[in-house]
Amino acid sequence: MPERIRIIVDGRELHVDRGVTVAAAMMNAGIRAFRQSVSGEARGPLCGMGVCMECRVTINREPHCRSCQTLCEDGMEVQTR
Amino acid sequence: MNGAAPDVLIVGGGIVGAACAWECSLGGLKVMVVEADVPGSGATAAGMGHIVAMEDSTPEFHLTRYSQIIWNELVHEMPAGVEYLPCGTLWVAVDEEEMAGARRKQASYLGRGVPAELLDARQLAEAEPSLRSGLVGGLLVPEDSALYPPVAAQWLLTQSGAEVRRGRVVSISDSGAQLEDGTLLTAGIIVNAAGAMSSKLMPGVPVTPRKGHLVITERYPGFLRHQVVELGYLKSAHAAGGDSVALNVQPRATGQVLIGSSRQHGATHKEIDRPILSAMLRRAEEYLPGIMDLVAVRCWTGFRATTPDKLPLIGPWPGTQRVWLATGHEGLGITTGPATGRLVADLILGRTPAIPAQPYLPARCGHA
């Protein structure tokens, strides 16, 4: 069994398997809106491979992180805006 | 002259050419603009769009301030894409010597009727929290602003109603503007507004290209509030001859951060020069340490048109009957484009300009 770790998304605790990306973990928690577009639309992952930049979130206070290219780490804090 | 020829043919659809087209059309002249590429895609797209009143010399002040006043009327008619941001300029002092410079600069601005406010170290930190600690103070010039030049240039061209023709001009003389494909475009007056290219079209025009680098980041709303410029700008950026960099960082209306500036003589290729780019970014880091952790989306370069005395060339070119210049604006072309256009129209139409035109006349270059 993979190790279980804990990340916090918008203040909400998620328990996820190590090796899962932030994007997958968030979608598994039912989160679809990862960011707001420049005109305020909700957007979520599109390309899944780090190209389209739609899945950007703030991770550990750093904005514009591609959640599909970032593996979950224990204690990671994620904000969607 | 045949009936179809325009009164004024402007070579170059950058901000200067577009402003000339706009002002000449307003003056009732029939205008054609010929541009080799997409309008506003040359130095206009490689300028920061900083609308700044400069007071290093009286002619520079007159042109920049006059143009700033015209801009302030124009921007309210322009589309949102022009991204007008009344951010002011914050001149930053690292030591007492530069602070003394700030005081002199303030006196100069105030004496010319331009608001300018001295900030001490604490006020500076409050005004611009991303600046490093330990700076001595600064000078805030609140009426300066920033905008996105390519959209402004296109708007001026469109609104002017001028015919915009795509074509690469290879030479300009009294007989007309010769295109690459052999076509000769004629007009009552031909204005060379080709920026860094202007001396290629007219050998003898004392304009040389100077290369500049820019970097733009992702959106970081709140990272920067003012256009931040070092007071050492004059000694570093205008250092005679050699290549130089200076702190010149701008908040965009989008929340992006636009990082300048560099100046290189003699560089002819448009590729990024890593050493000068690195020096420019390290200079920015000296003042804004957090800038290194912002994500950059794009680096690019452009060529600015420089003249030996650092003033633009606006007016008739001696030794010709119908060839005029509107070029040589170096790093101030966005600021001074509208005033240049107004001066060109004033001089063509025989109106008395609001500022003395004499300092910018190409006749000063002693060419015949």
Next chain:
Amino acid sequence: MSAFDIAVVGAGPAGIAAACRAAENGARVVVIDDNPAPGGQIWRGEKSEPWIERFKRSGAVLERDTAVDERVRQRGAKLILATGARELFLPFPGWTLPGVTGVGGLQALIKSGLAVKGMRVVIAGSGPLLLAAASLARSKGAVVRLVAEQAPGGRVTGFAGALWRHPGKALQGAELILTLIGVRYDAGCFVEEACGEGQVEHVRVRRGERAWEEKCDLLAVGFGLVPNTELAALLGCDLDSGFVRTGDWQQTSVPGVYAAGELTGIGGVEKSLVEGEIAGLAAAGREADAERLFSRRASWKRFAARLQSAFALEPVLKKLAREDTCVCRCEDVPLSELKGRASWREAKLQTRCGMGSCQGRICGAATREILGWGADSVRPPAFPTKVRNLIESKSS
């Protein structure tokens, strides 16, 4: 002096094959990739792929670097580009809704941990990737409601008939078909609109005059692949019809720089592997060994050509976007602002289309398809990166 004989950019099939063949022949090789693990998109998350096992034994060094730019040329005496491809997206109403992903995008998300068990999925667009994604989603418990292939049935059947020439592919195809029993595979239809409040809830599918709705939790849609040529362009490599131009040894127009895989022409994993092997051998000075692979490469190139013609895009797909449909997702530029622009360059300067975070990687390819614009010059960095990564390292 470079520390390595050969630097390889990209750890997908082409890069791994190149690295293996070069390192096994004694070259000092570094492979640079921006993903958390080697394998590229096709082998993402696969632990038992023999090529990855072989790569780990080869002696090549793997580095993760998300800020590769033209300075990578200094990393090795020779450079092999294997930067792969991304998906082609064509804008249609609703394509920006959360829950609409790429087809490769859905695969990548599943391989990186997305649980799709019980989710209703529609897979649409074009190409063999649709089948692979459907197979993967179904194996993970998704309810695949429909696979909508835009190419008419006749073309798809013709292609399947030609598969016998390529035994490996035929086997894969058969496996897929077995897995897919029970999944509706409709050729000649496409998704014309995705609808929902805040996320996709249903899609409108059209075949000719007939249109119907399919409820779904996820829509995966992709129209094939476009090569990642940004780094090659920054390095000055000549392109030909959007792909990097290469010679017999996979060499590009820039001396010492090779290219292999999807960026020389879309063709799938086998073409990438054989091109990677040739590039790795040639860069390591083993031209004779490389030459023995030429016929295999020619065979996979023929396969690639058949693939392209079987799944060529129907013109109607390029007209799905409405006036208010967002084309540039980074800057929210609708189609109405782009129509009438003379070029991609003008659109960039006047509308911000392509000036945002992805630097036109998505909308650039889309506007080439739907508006017929050409490419614009590529500006560094090859990929958005921290300002500090633009600076020359102090040691150099």
